[in-house]
Each structure stands twice: as C-alpha cells, then as structure tokens.
Amino acid sequence: MASNSRRDAPLGSGHTIRQASAEDIPSVLWMIQLFAEHRNEPCALKIGEKELLRDGFGEEKYFHLLVAELNSDPQESTSPPDLRSSKMVKNERLVGYALYFFNYSTWEGRVLFLEDLFVRQQYRNTGFGTALMRECAKVAKTKDCQRMVWQVLDSNTKAFDLYERIGGKCLREWLTIRMDKKEMEKFIFSSE
Template sequence: MLRCASRALSQSTRYPAYRIRKAKEEDVPIILKHITDLAVYEKEPPSVVKIREEELLRDGFGDDKYYHGLIPEHVTSNKTTTIGYGLYFFAYSTWEGRVLYIEDMFIEPEHRSNGLATLMMIECAKVAAAKNCNRMQWQVLDWNKEAAKLYDRWGGNPLPEWVTYRMDRDTILKHASTDDTDM
C-alpha cells in the first residue's frame, strides 16, 4: 500500500473522516508550521525552530533522504485538510540491526483522540516490518502522559536508565576543527 503517494496509506474505520498518507513536497510549508506548533505544545518558544523549508525539501525529498513523512488528514465532502505530520528515519543498532526512529508525531489539538496517533503508529510499524527493522524507537516528554499511555498500550518500553545527550551545531564545528592534541 506504500506504492502511491496520493492515496491514503490508512483510513480509520472507527473515524472514517480521517486518513494517513505519505508526505509530498508540497506539504513542506504545512509540515514546518506544525513543527512550530509542536515546539509550542512542548512548552518552547517558536524561535527554537531553526529549520527552513529549503532544508526540509532537500532532506525529505532530495536524492539523499534523511527522513520520511506521514500526513494525517481530515476528509469532508467538500475538502481535505492536513491536520498534523509525522517524521521518521532509519538508524542502526549494533545490538539489533535496523531501527525505525520516530522523530515527531503531531496532531492538531482539536483532532486528537480520534485514532490518528494509532494510525500513524500502524504506518510506522508497516514500514518497519517491510524494511526488516528489528526495533522502533521514539522519545516522549515525561509530562506527556496521554502519549505515554498510547505507547504503553502499543507495547513500548520506556528506558529510564538511558540519558539522551545532544550536541548543537556550534559544538560539532568546534570539535570538528580540532585535533586530539587540543583535547
């Protein structure tokens, strides 16, 4: 079912007005808008979002794809509206091999609790199975109890013993320009 980007990947049977499809290049402006919406939902100012449309186009639709996208839609008799996004990419575990990593899942607040997060997880699981992934992985903020409940129901296992580290671009460049004698 992943053959055609214009057709729905999944349609909700409980909520037939909703469906999930693969992201297309023309979705980039709304994806960027929803990335900012997610930052605000996560209690961050919109200014934390540094990515631009050009980067999203290059990295999701260029020759060297860094991510893949899913688009949840609300479908009525007279229009179809994009109401969120999901981004995932592939990683590799030295213990387990192929991994599908879910970077983001965002659904506009007025459309939550309609099965869309479940549909998006189903699509990620289908892709992971088709790509022979041995694991799916994602993060959730500790205060996002609703999302954590969904992930628990799905069989996700929190890893409290792992701490996430992050290095920003300036620090990367600093270290990339040094040699071991500078350490």
Template sequence: MIIRKGVKTDMPAVLALIKELAAFEKEPEAVVVTVDELLRDGFGDNPLFHTFVAERNGEVIGMALFYYRYSTWKGKTIHLEDLIVKEQFRGTGAGSALYREVIKFASEQKVRRVEWVVLDWNTPAIRFYEKSGATILNDWRTVQMDEKGMTQFTIDL
C-alpha cells in the same frame, strides 16, 4: 480521515506542525528548519527522512516524520523523530492512525526496532506508548551536541 505518504506539497503543513510541537514542548524558538530544507532533505535521490500525514477534508491535521538508523546490535532500525496532531484534532484517532502506519511500515521493511523519545512530563503519550506495548527505557539518557558545542569542541582539539 486518510493516512498517506507525505509529498512535497505537504511540507509547509509539516513545518507548521513541527512548530506547533515545539511550542507544545515549550521550545517555540528552537525550530530553524525551513520548507526548502524539508524539500531538499526529504525528496532527493537519497531522502534523509520519510513522512506520513493524516488528512481530513483536504487539510493535513497530523504527521509522523521518521528515518532509518543502524544499530550495531539489531541492524536496520527506524527512528520516529516526531508525531504530532494539530491541537484541535487531538483525540480523533489521527495520532493512533499515524503511529500504526509507522509501525506497519517498519514491520513491512523488516526493521528490528522502532525507537523514539518522549518527554518525561508527557504522561498521555507515555501511557499511550506503554498501552501499545512499547517499552519506556528509564536508564538511557539522550545526548546531543548543538552547532555551538561542535564548533567549540573542534576549536579545542
């Protein structure tokens, strides 16, 4: 298995992994992003995200997708959006290798924090992150507003 930077030709496999993660998280219909959008947004002059992929025998079996953020308290940070390994390859070390690569990249980029979210029922992931030295923040809540909410909010202004 090798861990490498994702390239354009990996994006169909990345999208398949995103869809597998959505199914795992019990929201299989939530994915609306397309390969074309991944190509446009990840490989232009100012890419909105970066990926690492785990490859085994020429097949992409896992990926980590992340992007830069800016913290008013810490400065430059990285947000790990998704880390997923195909179900049949879980337990092979691919997830750990992808995680290590993201943390190594962040350290090399001199960011002050890497952050991500984990579902409260995903106890294997929570245990893995805690064992790695990550801190699980229980007093913060993720807040989101979808397209419908944004539209309604702007109408109500």
C-alpha cells in the same frame, strides 16, 4: 511527541494516512511550528520549507514523512482561525504528521526512529496519533526493522500512557546525550 490521554476512538474511513508529498511541506512546516509552540519553544524552529524539501524530497533523503489527512474538507467550526489566515498553510485537511528516519543497531540491525509525532489540537483524542504510530510500525515491519524507537519528555504522562498501552517500553537506563553544532565545532578543534 504530542499525544492524547485516553484510548483513541476508531477513526473509520474519513481519513487517510499516507506518505507526504513535496506539496504538503507548507502545511507540515506550519504544524511543526504548532508543535514548537505546544512545547513552549516558539522560537526553536531553525528550518524552513527549503530545508524540508531538500532533506526529505531531494537527491539524498534524510527523513520520511507520513501525514494524516481528512478525506473531506473540515467544517468551518473545526478549522482554527489561524489556519484560515496563514499564507503558509495550503491544505486544511492535514491534521497531523509523523517524521521518521532509519538508524542502525550494531546488535540488531535496522531501526526506524520516530523523530516527531504531532496531531493538531482539535483532532487529538480521535485516533490520529495511534493511526500514525500504527503506520510507522507497518513501515518498520516492511523494511525489516528490528525495532521502532522514539523519545518522549518525562513530563508527558499522557504520551507515556498511550505508548505503554500500544506496547512501547520506556528504557529508563538509557539517557540521551546531545552535542549541538557549537559544541561539535569546539570538539573538532579541541585537544580532547
């Protein structure tokens, strides 16, 4: 998750944190690509608009999406050149997103899992990350979740600082185990 290094300043009333609509998907996909580039994995993105629309707005919903939006159009000087030239991006006012889904703990019940939190570079350190996190916490409370969970790279000390400040606890004794599609297929047909 991309985050900032210092205490976020109050945003005031110049922004909105809201549930995304299907019309936001081109802009969100562009920010997901920016996130991949931020993580030095520009070729890692394997999904497109079709998958995001199907999985977030289709009959069966696999994720939910919040967006941070400026209430007025950004000034010329704050819009990066690549945003203006991109055919994929439709809404320059979107400055960040939080993608989450619900999980279940056999010991505690409902859990909100925050998969991604991203704020565009020029809007970091302005409170958007904290505002998105706060809205996720509100959703978790409304849905009677017992906890909110997210992951952070161990090298992202800026994010650790923010998360600890807002009450997050790093569970160093728990390690993430992942099995990719290729390994799943091998396992399904193995004798293990």
